[in-house]
Amino acid sequence: MTSQGDSWSKEQSCSVYGVHDWGLDYFSVNARGEVCARINGAETTQEVPLMDIVAGLEQRGHSMPVLLRIENILDKRISEINEAFARAIQRFDYCADYRGVFPIKVNQQCHVIEEITKFGRQYHHGLEAGSKAELIIAMSHLQDPEACIVCNGYKDAEFIQLGLHALSLGLRCFFVVETPSEIDVILEQSRLMGVEPLIGVRVKLSAKVEGHWYEDSGDRSLFGLSTIQLVDVVDQLRAANMLHCLQLMHFHIGSQIPNIRNIRASIQEACRYYIELAKEGAPLGYLDLGGGLAVDYTGASTNETHSKNYSLEEYCVDIVEAISESMNANDIAHPTIITESGRATIAYSSVLLFNVLDVSRFKANKLPAELPDASSDLTENIWHTLRSLNEKNVQECCNDAVHYREEIRQMFRQGQLELRELSLAENIYFEILQQSRVLLPKLKRVPPELQNLDESIADIYYGNFSLFQSLPDAWAIEQIFPVMPIHRLNEEPTNCAVIADITCDSDGKLDLFASEDREVRTLPLHDVLDGEEYYLGVFLVGAYQETLGDLHNLFGDTHVVSVRVGGEGQFEYVEEIQGDSIGDVLSYVEYNPKELYERFRISAEAAVNRGLITVSKRQQMLRTFRESLDGYTYFERDQ
Ligand SMILES: Cc1ncc(COP(=O)(O)O)c(C=O)c1O
Structure with a gap:
């Protein structure tokens, strides 16, 4: 261990890396200087060091990188969102319920959806589906007649048939109309199947929002019905005698809305549409606010893109208050409030863990006491x-x-x-x-x-992960994620660093971080000690990253491990999904691993025949080749 640790405290590390700002109550640092997942039980709070989880993973044969999911944190988020709405509903004497739906696209992984539907059942938490594949997931995972399935996106006849089957099974499945042409398909399929649909309309608001998706908000937003189209849809439904099926109004002003003022303004505008649709004779009853509840990735509590200037409590209070004021003023029954929070539900529960493979220093070597005589x-x-x-x-x-x-x-x-x-x-x-x-x-x-x-002399730390596979938003939209060592936080991090991944792509690097209230280009890190692994964690990566990732340089899916922490602080690896093997990723790009092996065998045999290698050498080569095909795509230390 270095001697730097003596005068450095874990509190200083917490402040350098902002753990208590972005980590809410879910992460802490223990006396050993290790990051812990904090699990609040009914009576006690357990702190589980991520290093203990890593040690257990390595004993079980999982080398880094690993995507770690902590199920308790996901459960906690579902509870917190539902309970914050329940409190706001009570506070304003709101006369209807809240129904959360999780947008499957934000994390489609089976284990995640299973957990959301299982744990969320007590709150009637539902699912949002944007494609037929997602609807199939929703139909097969939800059995709760009180929960909603909200179908967004373009819908063909088959999509509608699936949704009508869900309705026949007693599920509350809404088709949200994105374009007027969808109405004909919905009505025709409903006629053919003899099932009345639950219809929603997605309205395009004029309110612009701050944050990354500013350009796509307001009139230029890609989805939703313009006012002209909305009136058209109402007329079509009325003409078909189906206006009574219009039971939901939806809007979505964008993801990661950092400024609460934008949220309030959009609700006020949305309520105007809701009230007017009600006056047109649509029964409605559900107001779906889409996603947008932001995650404070920097912990700065500002209205900057990667932050947010409001709490969950404030979000819920503002929504319930604004809707109730508008409805009361127009004598309209309070609608059931739906939100489609994806990011805010799932981001906190996943951490990408990886080890550092090497460091390229931009530090002077030891200098001589004097210059050589012949110096220029x-x-x-x-x-x-x-x-x-x-x-x-x-x-x-x-x-x-x-x-x-x-x-x-x-x-x-x-x-x-x-x-x-x-x-x-x-x-x-x-x-x-x-x-x-x-x-x-x-x-x-x-x-x-x-x-x-700092930037010009930052050391380059080579991390055992692929940015393109595991953190695609860091590359595509310069998303900031909290990054920090998960141990040695009792030692001062004396080097300023950027982190390169192992794709050998100049874009494959993490060089945008949050520090206090500003964005910085380097991260303080420790020296990597001989013979000891140095582990880093990238936090809040549960939303969007897993399926958006790609196979750049043929680095595949990482191992994914789900952990559940028990009441005594013990933890269980409840799911271990092996990452892609080299054979797997080769088959994704149309190679046949068996055929590759056969080609290599033929070359090796020809080399034997030409006297270049012995038969035993050939056998050794073939063994290595086969083991590589079965092996992990990431860097593996010699066992
Ligand atoms: C229609 C719809 N609903 C919900 C979401 C999820 O948004 P968020 O992750 O910000 O909660 C999205 C994502 O952009 C979306 O397009």
Whole structure:
């Protein structure tokens, strides 16, 4: 262990990594300096160190990376959302219920849906389906007649038939009309099957929202009926004598809405549509607000894209209050409130765990006490710059260092300087930047060009994971996820780092992090110690990441392990899903592993015939080839 730990406390680590800000009550750090999952039971709170879970996983043969799901946290989120709505309903004497539905697209994994429907049953928590495949999942997992299935997305005849079957089985399955043309299909299938549909309409609100999806909100949103189309749909239903089937109004202004004001404004506008539809004679009864409840990935509690400026309690109170005020003013019965919160339900329960394979340092090696006699003037100059550096001349010294370094490189390019002297000069250059970085906090004002000093000397930590497979949103939309070591939090993290994945793609890196109330490009990390693994966790990754991931460089699905913590703090691996093998990923891109093996066998046999290898060497090669096909796609340490 390093000696740095002596003067550093876990509280300092908590503040550096913001655990208590983004982690809500679900994560903490124990006295050993390890991140724990915090499970609040009825009477006691259990803290389970993630390192204990990792140790158990490795004993069970699962090497890193692993996607860890903590079932208790998912259950807790479902309870918290439902109970926060129940409290708001009670507070405003609201005369109808809340019904949550989980949008399957946010995490379609079987075990997740099973848990949501099993645990959510006490709250009649339902599911939202955006395709036939998702509807099939919903129909086969929900048996609760009080829970809702909300069908969004484009629907063909088969989709409608499936939904009508669900209705016949007593499930409350709504078809939300996204385009006027869907009405004909719904009415025709309903006629043919003799089952009356439950119809919803998705309205397109004019309210714009802040956050990542700003451009897709308001009039330019891709989905939903314009006012003209809405009136058309009402007329079509009335003409078919089916207006009584219009029982739900839906809107969705986008995911991850950071500003509560946008949510309030959208509800007020939505209520206007609801009231007008009621005046048209539609019975309605359900108002579905879609998703949007944000996750505070940075923990900053602001209205920035990756944060949110409201609590769950405030969200529920604002919704219930706004709907009840609008309905009361128009003497309209309070509708059942549906929300389709995906991200906020599932994000917290998953953590991506991986080990660090290597570190590329941007730190000077040990410098000599004196410069060699034959050093060039430029090397003398950069050496002198280092010697004269102090807190009064940091800016000047950094400028000089950059200048001399470039001149020295130029001399090297022109053949006037040898490799060893270039290496010495580079070393001096990095020492100047490192020492300047330490001096920066002492300055009254940090000059703008030095504000990014950390970035230019950040070490590169190579993590055993694929960004494209496990954190696609970090790549595609620059999503910030909380990242931190899951142990050694009693030691000061002295290096500033970016994290590269193992795809060898220059985009495959994590270099955007949250620090206090701002976004930063580097993360403080510890030295990796010889012979010891260094484990990092990427938190709040339960939403959207699993199925959006792709096979870049043929890194496949990671192992996925679900853990349930018991009342005494003991935990059980309730599900272990083996990640893709190399053979699996090859078959996804149309190779046949058996055929690949046969091709390799033929080459090896030909080599035997040509006397290049022995038969026993051939056997050894074939064994390695077969084992590789069966092996994990990620880096595996020698056993
Ligand atoms: C119609 C609909 N409902 C619900 C959601 C889930 O949103 P969130 O994950 O923000 O709760 C989405 C996602 O964008 C959506 O398109």
